[in-house]
Amino acid sequence: MNTDLLVDRVRAAVATVDDPEYPGISIVDLGLLESLDTTHDGHVAVGLIPTFSGCPALSMIADDVRRAVDAVDGVEGVDVRWLGAPVWGVDRVTETARATMAREFTVAVRIGRGPVACPRCGSPTHEQSMFGPSRCRAVHTCPACAEVVEVMRA
Amino acid sequence: MTGLGSSVREFLLAFADDEHLMGQQHTEWIGVAPFLEEDLAFSSIAQDELGHAAALYAIVAGDGDPVDNDLRIDELAFRPSPDDWRCAQLVEVASDDWAHALVRHWLYDSAEQLRWEQVAQSSLIPLAEAAARAEREERYHRRHADGLLDVLLPAADSAERLQAALADLLPLAIGIFDPVAGEAEVVATGVASAPFDTRLDEWKDRVRHRFDFDPDRIEPMAPTGRLVRHPDFGPLLVRMREVIDLDPAAVW
Numbered sequence: 001m002n003t004d005l006l007v008d009r010v011r012a013a014v015a016t017v018d019d020p021e022y023p024g025i026s027i028v029d030l031g032l033l034e035s036l037d038t039t040h041d042g043h044v045a046v047g048l049i050p051t052f053s054g055c056p057a058l059s060m061i062a063d064d065v066r067r068a069v070d071a072v073d074g075v076e077g078v079d080v081r082w083l084g085a086p087v088w089g090v091d092r093v094t095e096t097a098r099a100t101m102a103r104e105f106t107v108a109v110r111i112g113r114g115p116v117a118c119p120r121c122g123s124p125t126h127e128q129s130m131f132g133p134s135r136c137r138a139v140h141t142c143p144a145c146a147e148v149v150e151v152m153r154a
Numbered sequence: 155m156t157g158l159g160s161s162v163r164e165f166l167l168a169f170a171d172d173e174h175l176m177g178q179q180h181t182e183w184i185g186v187a188p189f190l191e192e193d194l195a196f197s198s199i200a201q202d203e204l205g206h207a208a209a210l211y212a213i214v215a216g217d218g219d220p221v222d223n224d225l226r227i228d229e230l231a232f233r234p235s236p237d238d239w240r241c242a243q244l245v246e247v248a249s250d251d252w253a254h255a256l257v258r259h260w261l262y263d264s265a266e267q268l269r270w271e272q273v274a275q276s277s278l279i280p281l282a283e284a285a286a287r288a289e290r291e292e293r294y295h296r297r298h299a300d301g302l303l304d305v306l307l308p309a310a311d312s313a314e315r316l317q318a319a320l321a322d323l324l325p326l327a328i329g330i331f332d333p334v335a336g337e338a339e340v341v342a343t344g345v346a347s348a349p350f351d352t353r354l355d356e357w358k359d360r361v362r363h364r365f366d367f368d369p370d371r372i373e374p375m376a377p378t379g380r381l382v383r384h385p386d387f388g389p390l391l392v393r394m395r396e397v398i399d400l401d402p403a404a405v406w
Contacts (some may be wrong), residue, residue: 052205055205056203059221082222084218084279
């Protein structure tokens with residue numbers, strides 16, 4: 001098979017895998033997919049990067065990716081690896097994922113160095129605690145909404 | 155990684171064991187910290203330290219992938235007999251007082267920052283990569299400990315408890331800089347940039363500045379090459395192995 005076509009199919013398959021923390025948001029949109037290589041005889045190597053060192057979902061995500069890629073027509077073998085570099089950052093999260101996170105989870109993603117915008121009203125939020133309900137979320141408050149806002153962090 | 159020399163292996167295990175036990179000790183505050191935000195903070199910080207430990211054990215066990223080396227990491231993390239651990243006594247000592255836990259968190263993380271710096275340019279690529287990721291996470295840990303100390307040290311009653319904890323922990327904390335045998339080879343091969351104790355004075359300055367206390371007033375424990383376990387280590391190891399001992403052959 002044409003390897004370009006296979007790469008496209010495999011990429012689409014990887015994109016069907018959601019982050020267990022955010023059902024409905026693809027790991028590709030969260031910036032976890034770093035590399036994708038295929039050979040002419042259908043062997044695929046997928047390189048992923050974790051959002052943080054101690055993420056307990058790594059083996060679950062790797063299994064999901066392996067299963068999704070294995071099901072692609074033309075794939076003869078798949079190797080999924082967690083890479084040591086680069087270091088993941090919130091700048092890898094796509095616009096699509098940011099919008100879904102704000103809408104479905106009321107979770108904001110910091111853009112640049114300024115204050116974090118409230119996912120409901122867009123006003124600047126105040127940091128309350130660096131450590132939220134899960135390792136990858138800080139807790140902020142929005143004075144305009146008088147509500148708690150969770151903020152994805154590295 | 156195949157072909158790691160025994161010195162490099164010892165060096166990595168010492169670092170991994172420290173990270174592992176520090177993470178384990180932090181987990182013991184989950185649910186019993188003085189307020190909810192601290193339960194969450196200690197749980198997140200513990201998760202990071204355990205992640206760093208897994209990354210370091212994975213370099214010893216194989217090629218650095220934490221998932222592929224899952225079972226070998228467990229083997230290194232839970233199976234060694236007490237004599238084969240290489241941790242510092244600072245992370246072995248029990249802490250049943252939150253002021254004590256907070257001071258240890260600060261002492262450990264301020265030294266940990268310097269330790270990752272020593273391997274940031276390591277000739278062992280997975281180690282240099284782990285250092286880059288860890289440093290990004292450690293910034294939050296240091297901000298957390300410093301933020302609390304900024305508030306608590308100026309208050310007389312909490313300052314008294316924190317200073318007592320500092321006096322108790324300093325001799326053990328200096329032991330973090332105690333090298334394993336073979337550190338010279340680790341430096342000669344470029345795995346670390348210099349012996350870790352070359353950073354001790356810098357670290358003491360940080361302690362002086364933070365606590366307004368001269369660490370040289372404290373007699374450090376005699377160096378043991380990380381071969382002597384603290385009396386609190388035994389019970390800690392039993393608690394850590396509680397689950398894995400239920401069914402050693404279980405596959406998770």
